[in-house]
Amino acid sequence: MKYVDEFRDPDAVHALSREIHQITRHPWTIMEVCGGQTHSIVRYGLDRLLPPAITLIHGPGCPVCVTPIELIDTACQLAALPEVIFCSFGDMLRVPGSHEDLLHVKAQGGDIRIIYSPLDAVGIAQSNPQRQIICFAVGFETTAPAQAMAVLQARRLHLSNFSLLVAHVLVPPAIEAILSSPENRVQSFLAAGHVCTIMGYDIYEPICRRYQVPIVVTGFEPVDILEGLRLVVAQLEEGRYEVENQYARSVHRTGNLEARKVVDEVFESASRNWRGIGEIPESGLQLRPTFSEFDALRTFKDRIQLSSRANATESECQSGRILQGLMKPSACSAFGTRCTPDHPLGAPMVSTEGACAAYYQYRHHEVAPGEK
Amino acid sequence: MTPKNIKIQCPLPHATEDTIRLAHGGGGHLMQTLIHEIFLQAFSNPFLNSLQDGAVLPSQDGHLVMTTDSYVVHPLFFPGGDIGSLAVHGTINDLAMMGANPLYLSAGFILEEGLSIDTLKRVVSSMAKTAQACGVHIVCGDTKVVDRGKGDQIFINTTGLGVIPSSVDIGPHRITPGDRMILSGDLGRHGMAVLSKREGLTFSGDIASDSAPLHDVVMDLIGRGLSIHCLRDLTRGGLASALNELASTAQVSMTIDESQIPVSESVRGACEILGLDPLYVANEGRCVLFLPLADVDKALSILQSHAISALAVEIGEAHPLSSNHTAQVILRTPYGTHRILELLSGDQLPRIC
Numbered sequence: 001m002k003y004v005d006e007f008r009d010p011d012a013v014h015a016l017s018r019e020i021h022q023i024t025r026h027p028w029t030i031m032e033v034c035g036g037q038t039h040s041i042v043r044y045g046l047d048r049l050l051p052p053a054i055t056l057i058h059g060p061g062c063p064v065c066v067t068p069i070e071l072i073d074t075a076c077q078l079a080a081l082p083e084v085i086f087c088s089f090g091d092m093l094r095v096p097g098s099h100e101d102l103l104h105v106k107a108q109g110g111d112i113r114i115i116y117s118p119l120d121a122v123g124i125a126q127s128n129p130q131r132q133i134i135c136f137a138v139g140f141e142t143t144a145p146a147q148a149m150a151v152l153q154a155r156r157l158h159l160s161n162f163s164l165l166v167a168h169v170l171v172p173p174a175i176e177a178i179l180s181s182p183e184n185r186v187q188s189f190l191a192a193g194h195v196c197t198i199m200g201y202d203i204y205e206p207i208c209r210r211y212q213v214p215i216v217v218t219g220f221e222p223v224d225i226l227e228g229l230r231l232v233v234a235q236l237e238e239g240r241y242e243v244e245n246q247y248a249r250s251v252h253r254t255g256n257l258e259a260r261k262v263v264d265e266v267f268e269s270a271s272r273n274w275r276g277i278g279e280i281p282e283s284g285l286q287l288r289p290t291f292s293e294f295d296a297l298r299t300f301k302d303r304i305q306l307s308s309r310a311n312a313t314e315s316e317c318q319s320g321r322i323l324q325g326l327m328k329p330s331a332c333s334a335f336g337t338r339c340t341p342d343h344p345l346g347a348p349m350v351s352t353e354g355a356c357a358a359y360y361q362y363r364h365h366e367v368a369p370g371e372k
Numbered sequence: 373m374t375p376k377n378i379k380i381q382c383p384l385p386h387a388t389e390d391t392i393r394l395a396h397g398g399g400g401h402l403m404q405t406l407i408h409e410i411f412l413q414a415f416s417n418p419f420l421n422s423l424q425d426g427a428v429l430p431s432q433d434g435h436l437v438m439t440t441d442s443y444v445v446h447p448l449f450f451p452g453g454d455i456g457s458l459a460v461h462g463t464i465n466d467l468a469m470m471g472a473n474p475l476y477l478s479a480g481f482i483l484e485e486g487l488s489i490d491t492l493k494r495v496v497s498s499m500a501k502t503a504q505a506c507g508v509h510i511v512c513g514d515t516k517v518v519d520r521g522k523g524d525q526i527f528i529n530t531t532g533l534g535v536i537p538s539s540v541d542i543g544p545h546r547i548t549p550g551d552r553m554i555l556s557g558d559l560g561r562h563g564m565a566v567l568s569k570r571e572g573l574t575f576s577g578d579i580a581s582d583s584a585p586l587h588d589v590v591m592d593l594i595g596r597g598l599s600i601h602c603l604r605d606l607t608r609g610g611l612a613s614a615l616n617e618l619a620s621t622a623q624v625s626m627t628i629d630e631s632q633i634p635v636s637e638s639v640r641g642a643c644e645i646l647g648l649d650p651l652y653v654a655n656e657g658r659c660v661l662f663l664p665l666a667d668v669d670k671a672l673s674i675l676q677s678h679a680i681s682a683l684a685v686e687i688g689e690a691h692p693l694s695s696n697h698t699a700q701v702i703l704r705t706p707y708g709t710h711r712i713l714e715l716l717s718g719d720q721l722p723r724i725c
Contacts, residue, residue, distance in 0.1 A: 001640050010706045045709025116571065116646075222707065362711040 003249070007221030016226035017049040020233055027053040028236050029185050030229065031178070031325050033171060034192030035062030035354060036220045042358040044222050054233065057185070057325030058355040060174050060277065061192050063139045064091045065319060065347040065354050067167045068273040072097035075165055077304040078134055078296060079110040085128060087121035088136040090114040094350045118143075118150035125154065125162040134296045137164040142194045144168050144285060145259035148266035151287070151294050163296040166286055169272055171195050172203050173283035178324055179211045186325055188236055190218040190228045193247035198263075200255030204243045212241045219247040266291055275347060276320030317346025322355055329359040336360060392487040397517030410493060411479075411513060414500035419476070419511035427511035429476060432535040437472040439463060440531040446524055448495060450569040452561070452581030453656070455526055456499035461583050461656055462607070463532040464506055468587035469603040469659060471542040471594055472534030477503060479513040479530055484523035495526055506585045508532075540594060546601040547622035551690040552668045554661040556589070556681040557582065558634040559611055563653035564642045573646075579638050584657030589678040593661075598671050602662040605655070612651040612701065612713040614660060619690075619699040627702045627710075628688030651703075652716050662690065 006012075032038055038058040041047050047056050060066055076097050079086035086102070093102040093112065106112040111131075115121055118135050125133035137147040147164060154162040171192060178184055191204060196217045204215045214235035218228030228246040235242060245251055263285075272284025287295045297306070316334060321327040329335055329348070339345040341357055348354035395402040412421065419427040443459040453461075460477065467474040479499065483492065503510050561582040568579060586605065593600060602622075604614045611633070619626050635643075635650045643650050657680060663671055668686055675684035694700045701713040 001637055001644070004640075004644065008706065010708075013707050043711065044705050044707055045711055046707075048709050049707065116573075361714050 004221065007219065007223040009223060012223045013046075013049070013226060016223065016230055020054070020226065020230050021051050023230070023237055024051045024053050024233055025237055027055070028233060029055045029057060029187050029325075030190065030232055031057040031059045031186040031188075032190040032218070032225070033059040033061040033175065034190075034194070034220075035065070035358075036194070037061070037190060037192070037218065037225055038355050039358050040220050040222060040225055042362045045362075046222055046225055049226070050229065054229070058322070058329075058358075059178070059189075059325060060274065060323040061140065061171065061195075062323075062348065062354050063143075063167075063169060064095055064350060065323060066169055066174075066274045066277065067092070067095065067138055067347070068275045069097055070273070071165070071167050072101070073099075074297070074304065074306065075136055076100055076102060076105050078165060078300060079105045079112050080108065081132075081300070081303055083132050084111065084300075085124055085131050085133045086110065086112045086136065087115045087118075087124060087133060088112065089116075089138060091350065092136055092138055094344065095347045096344055096350070118147045119153060122150050122153050122157070122159070122162060125159050126157060129161060131161060132299070133162050134300075135162070135164050137166045137168055140169055140171055140192070140195050141199045141263070142192075142197070144263045144267060145198060145256075148262045151266050151291055152262065154294060155291075160293075163294045163299050164287065165296040166267075166284075168267065168285035169274065170269065170283050170285065171199075172207060173280050174274065174277075175204075175215075176207055176211075177277070177280045177283070179207070179213065181324065183324070183326055186213070188214040188232045188241075189216070190225070190232065191215050191243075193217055193219040193224070193250060196245075196247065196251045196255065198256050198259050200253050200260075201243050201245060201251065202253050208241055208243050214241050215243045217243070217245045217247050217251050219250065274323075276317065276323055278320070317348075319346040319348050319356075322348055329356040330363065332356070390489050392483045392485060392489065392492065392517055394485050394517050394519070396483065397515055403515065406515060410489075410496055411515075414496045415479070415503070415510040415513070417509045417511065419509055420513075427476070429511065429533070432475070434535045434537045437467055437470045437534045437536050438531065439466040439470075440529065441466060442527060442529040444524065444527050445566060447566070447569055448491065448525055450581055451565045451578055453583040454495060454498050455528055456495040456497075457502040458581075458583050458656060459528040459530045460499055460502040460506060460508070461585050463530040464508065464585045464587055465605045465656070465659070467532045467534035468585070468590045469542075469605050470534070470536060471540040471590065471600070471603070472536040472587075473591055474506065474508050474532055474534040474587050476509050476511045476533040477530050479510050479528065481513070481515045482523055482527040482529075483515065483517045484525050485517055485520040487525050492526065495528075499528075502585075506587065537594075542600055542603055544602050544604075544618050544621040547618060547624055547662050547690055548601065549624055549690055549692045550665065551601055551662045552665050552686055553615075553626065553628065553688045553690065554663070554668065554671060554675065554684055555611065555633060555687045556586070556659045556661070556675060557657070557683045558636050558639070559606070559655060559658065560635055560639040560643060560650035560653035562656040563610070563648075564639050566654075567646070568642060573642070579636075579642060582655050582657035584680050586657065586659055586680065589675060589681050592678065593671060593674055596670070596674060598663065598667050598674070600661060600663050600667075600671075603659055605659045607656060608654050609716050610650070610652040610654055611658075611660065612649070613716055615701045616713065616715045618662075619701050622690070623693060623699055624690045625692065625694045625698075625700045625702065626688060626690050627704060628713075629704050631706045632685055632687045634683050634685060651713065660687075
C-alpha cells in the first residue's frame with residue numbers, strides 16, 4: 001500500500017532504533033500527544049525498541065476520552081427524544097455517562113446512527129424533514145473542518161432540522177496545561193500529525209519557546225514515530241528546543257488555510273471541561289453566535305435537563321492521571337479487573353485510541369498481579 | 373335515480389402478487405403457491421418433493437454430523453454473494469471443519485411482510501444453484517412471515533447433515549504443542565465487502581466476499597491421508613477470535629507471524645481507512661489448519677492446487693501454555709516485537725453473516 005508500506009518497513013524501523021540507541025546519553029520523558037500514536041506504539045511494540053532511558057508517556061490526544069461526562073449525559077438525553085435522529089462516530093456510543101451510554105439509549109429505542117462523516121448527517125436531515133437531526137461534533141482540530149462544512153452545507157440547503165452538539169477540543173491549550181502543571185514530568189512532545197495537517201505548527205512555536213521544550217510534529221506509522229523520537233532525543237541531548245516537522249509529507253507550517261478559514265467562520269474558542277483533567281481555558285470550540293440556530297443545546301433547551309459537572313457522577317476511573325501521563329494504565333488498580341473494554345469504568349478503556357484500551361488489547365496478560 | 377344507473381361491483385383481490393403478505397405464511401392457498409412456485413421449483417429433489425413433515429434419508433457409513441446456523445446479513449446482496457449462497461456455504465463449511473462430507477441441508481425462511489417476491493426468487497435461486505454446485509440437497513424447509521418492521525426482509529436458517537468416516541477425528545482436543553498452523557488464504561474480504569456495500573463506501577478495486585465452500589479441499593486433504601488435527605473456519609471475529617477460542621479449548625498457546633498473513637491491497641486499504649484490524653474481520657471461505665510439521669509441505673501443495681486456497685501459507689505454531697499458565701495467542705510483528713491478540717471486545721462489524 002503506497003504511503004503506508006514504506007513507513008512500516010522493518011529495515012528502516014531497526015535502523016532508526018539503532019540510531020536512537022546511539023544518541024541517547026541521558027534519561028528522557030517524552031509524551032506522544034495523540035491516541036493514534038499511542039495505538040501504533042503499543043500495537044507494534046515500538047517502545048520495546050527504545051533504550052531503557054527513554055520513557056514514553058501517553059497524552060490526552062483521544063477526543064473520545066476527554067469528552068466531559070456531562071456532555072455524554074446530555075447526548076444520552078437528546079438521543080432519547082422521539083423526534084431526534086442522533087448521529088455520532090461509532091466510538092462515542094460505548095463511552096459511559098453517569099448512568100448509561102448511547103448504546104444503552106439505542107437499545108431502549110433511541111434512533112442513533114453511526115456516521116463516518118458529518119456530511120452524512122446533513123444527508124439524513126435532508127431525507128428526514130419531519131425529524132430533528134443532531135450530530136455529535138466530537139474531536140480535535142482534525143474533524144472540526146468537516147463539522148464546520150456540515151453547518152455551512154445545512155445553511156445553504158436552508159435546513160431547519162439539523163444541529164450540532166459541540167464537544168470539540170483543541171490540542172495546544174492542553175499541552176500548555178500539562179506543561180504548567182506542578183506535577184509535570186514531560187520534557188518534550190511528539191505533536192499529532194493529523195491535527196497539524198489542518199492547523200499547521202506555527203501555533204506551537206510560542207509554547208516551545210516559553211517552556212523550552214522540543215516539539216516534533218510526527219506521523220502515525222512506525223517509521224514516523226521512531227523518526228520523531230530520534231529528532232526529539234537529538235534536541236534533548238543537544239540542549240536545543242525547536243519545533244520540527246517529521247510529518248512533512250502531510251503537514252505545512254501554516255496547515256490547511258482553507259480548512260482553518262472554514263473552522264474560523266463557524267466556530268470560536270471557548271473554555272472546555274476535559275474529562276478527568278478539568279476545565280482548560282480556551283481549549284474548546286463552540287458555534288459562533290451567527291450560527292446559533294445550529295446549536296442543539298439552544299434548540300432543545302426546553303426538552304432536556306442540562307447536565308452539569310456538579311450532578312454528573314464519575315466512577316473510580318483515574319483517566320485524569322493517565323491522560324496527563326502521571327500514571328501508566330497498567331498501574332491502575334481497576335485495570336483489567338474491574339475495568340475492561342466490555343465493562344469500562346472510563347473513556348480511555350473504550351476508544352480504540354484510548355491508552356487503557358491499547359494496553360488492554362495488546363498487553364494486559366503481561367501485567368503481573370503485583371503490578372496492578 | 374333510475375335503477376339502470378346503479379352499478380354494483382364486488383371488489384376482487386389483485387390477481388398478481390408481487391410482495392410477501394402475512395398470508396404467505398398462513399398455511400392457506402398463498403403459502404401453497406409460494407411452496408410450489410418458488411421453493412419446490414428451485415430446490416426440487418426426490419427427498420423434498422414428497423412434501424411430508426420430514427425427509428426420509430438413506431443410512432450412511434460412518435458418523436453423522438449435524439450443524440445449524442442462521443443468516444441475517446444486511447444487505448441481502450453484496451459483491452461476491454448473497455444471503456442465499458452464504459446460507460449454503462456457511463453451513464457446509466461448518467460440516468467441512470469437522471472433516472465431514474456435507475450431504476443434506478434444511479432451509480428455514482423468516483420473511484418480512486412487504487418483501488418483494490422478485491427478491492425472494494433471486495435469493496432462492498442463488499441458494500439452489502449454490503447447493504447444486506456443492507453437491508448437497510435441500511431436503512426440507514419451513515416458511516414464516518412476520519409483520520413489517522419485525523424482521524429485515526429475509527432471515528434464513530440452514531441445518532446441515534454430513535457424514536464423517538469413522539477413522540477421522542478432527543477437533544481442538546487434538547491440537548498439541550508443536551503443531552503447525554496453515555491459513556488457507558487471504559483475510560478480511562467478506563466483512564469488508566458487506567460493510568462497504570452497506571455503508572455505500574467505495575474503495576479502489578472492488579472488494580468481493582470470499583464466500584465459498586471448503587469441503588472439496590478438506591475432503592482432498594483427508595483422502596490423501598494427511599493427519600489433520602484441527603480445522604476452523606474464520607467467520608465472525610476473524611482469525612484472531614478463532615485462534616483465541618481454539619487456544620483456550622485446547623489449552624495451548626500459539627504464535628503467529630504477522631508478516632506471513634496474506635491480506636489483499638484493497639482490504640488493507642479499506643481497513644486502514646475505517647480503523648479495523650483485518651485479523652478480526654470476518655471471512656466466509658477461509659480456514660486455519662493444525663497439523664504436524666511432517667505434513668506441512670504436502671498439505672500446502674494440496675491446498676495451493678485448489679483455487680479457493682491457492683494463497684495457503686504456514687503462519688505459526690502451537691506451543692505449551694505461557695509462563696503465567698494462560699492460553700495466549702501471540703503475534704510476532706515484522707519488527708521482531710510481540711503482542712497478544714485478544715478476543716474482540718464488543719462488535720467490530722454488526723450483522724455480517
